[in-house]
Amino acid sequence: MLDRRAELSAILDGSAAYVPVPDDPRETALLRDALAVGEPIGDDISLVITTSGTTGTPKGAQHTPATLVASAQATTERxxxxxxxxxxxxxxxxAGLQVLLRALAxxxxxxxxxxxxxxxxDAFARALDALDGPRRYTSLVPTQLIKVLDSPSATTALANSDGLLVGGAATPPALLRRAVDAGIPIIRTYGMSETAGGCVYDGVPLNGVRIRIDDPNPEGVGRVILGGPMIAHGYRNRPDHPAFADPSWFRTDDLGTVDDDGVLSIVxxxxxxxxxxxxxxVPQVVEAVILDDPAVRECAVVGLPDDRLGEKVVAFVVTSDSVPLDVDRIRGAVTDRFDRYAAPRDVIELDALPTRGPGKIDRRALRARFT
Structure with a gap:
């Protein structure tokens, strides 16, 4: 990737427009067609970055040097x-591209x-120890952090760094506690392609970021709307997409709350x-309860078809091997917190959870496999 430094610099100075693509030839071909690579694009656009593809063919968020620099500067300040x-x-x-752009900026x-x-x-530990600069930063997804904490050398190297950004998926509370106890300077990030990466750190928006909750219920839970100088200029070739109906705001698919201190919590x-x-x-709130169980290392909750209920709640877990998995204990914990309707009808143990994009759980793959 560093042999493409000229292209990376061009993204920041706006002298050309790029679409980063993976090594997979089929996925690359799909993105080239979907995002019309080679066709004209706005003079101010320097980057079209694909989304993680939650709902099918990934979309391309359009960024300018100004949106990317605004994100990098706000991160550096925080x-x-x-x-x-x-x-x-x-x-x-x-998330990965911004690591490179922040360093270059x-x-x-x-x-x-x-x-x-x-x-x-262990290779990560050696690379981090050898990293030069006045301050040393890196970014991981939760599944990588689990591996770091299982390695003494990687844990020590990360504890001696100046900041670890963790995003791509929610960080389980037990994993967060392990990282904090190990002295790792961990920061949980929230953001997406449309916001040039993380724009809310530990629930607190970066400088310039605005948060709005639309149509909140009595508990204050509603759709999260984000604004600020790092918001993308819409999607490539999709000028009427409702997520950018108001060009100064991005309408996410996330549900959350904002407390009296302005701290955002994603539900x-x-x-x-x-x-x-x-x-x-909401699967994530059930997952949070299940992840408190000492036998559970990772968890994904999905709805699978059921003749009587329409959908039944199913929990897929990766065990921690510290204590035996007790399905009744898991069901009881969820029932105590939310009542019986939210408790998983089935608890299925897997060796690993499928992921997509930058470490997000692929619920669609789970539904396809087990339906």
Whole structure:
């Protein structure tokens, strides 16, 4: 990726427009066709970055040098100053690409960890220890952080860094506690391709970011709407998309609340809610309860077809091997918190959860496999 430094610099100075693509030839061909690579584009657009593809063919969020620089500067301010970055994520997603762009914007040459054959925590430790710069930063997804915490050398290296951004998927509370106890300077990020990456850190918006909750229910839960200088200029070749109906705001698919101090909490996604027996269940809130169980390392809750209920709640778990998995204990914990309607009808143990994009759980793959 560093042999493409000229292209990366062009993204920041606006001298050309690029669409980062993965190594997979079929996916690359799909994106080239869907995003009309080679066709005219606005003079101010320097980057078209694909979304994680929750609902089918990924869309392309259009960014300018101004939106990308605004994101990089706001991140640098929040982290405490400019520094160098180690890339351990796929560079064709916004989280990985921003690692490279932030380093270049700060005048540094980023380091790149080869993750083609998977994430090696010991190689990560060596790369992080060798990273030069006045401050040292990196970004991971939760599944990588789990591997780091299982490696003494990687844990020590990360604890000696100046900041770890964790995003792409929600960080389980137990994993967060392990990282904090290990002395890792962890920051949970919330953002997406349309916001040039993370724009809310530990629930607090970066400088310039605005948050609005549309149509809140009595508990204050509603759709999250984001604004600010890092918001994309719509989608490539989709000028009428409702997410950008107001060009100064981006309408997300996430449900959340904002407390009196302006802290954002994400509850779940509007398009992932389960309807079971006429009642609505948000998977992420059930997952949070299940992840508190000592036997559970990772968890995904989905709705599968059911003749009687319409959909039934099913929990897929990866065990921690610390204590035996007790399905009744899991069901009881969810029932105590939300009542019986939210408790999983089935608990299915897997070796690993399927993911897509930058570490997000692929619920669609789970539904397809087990329906």
């Amino acid at each position: 982290l405490g100053g400019p520094g160098n970055w180690l890339l351990a994520l796929a560079p064709h997603h916004i 700060s005048g540094h040459t980023p380091a790149v960890l080869d993750v083609t054959d998977g994430f090696d925590p 779940g996604r509007a398009d992932e809610a389960i309807t079971s027996g006429g009642l609505t269940i």
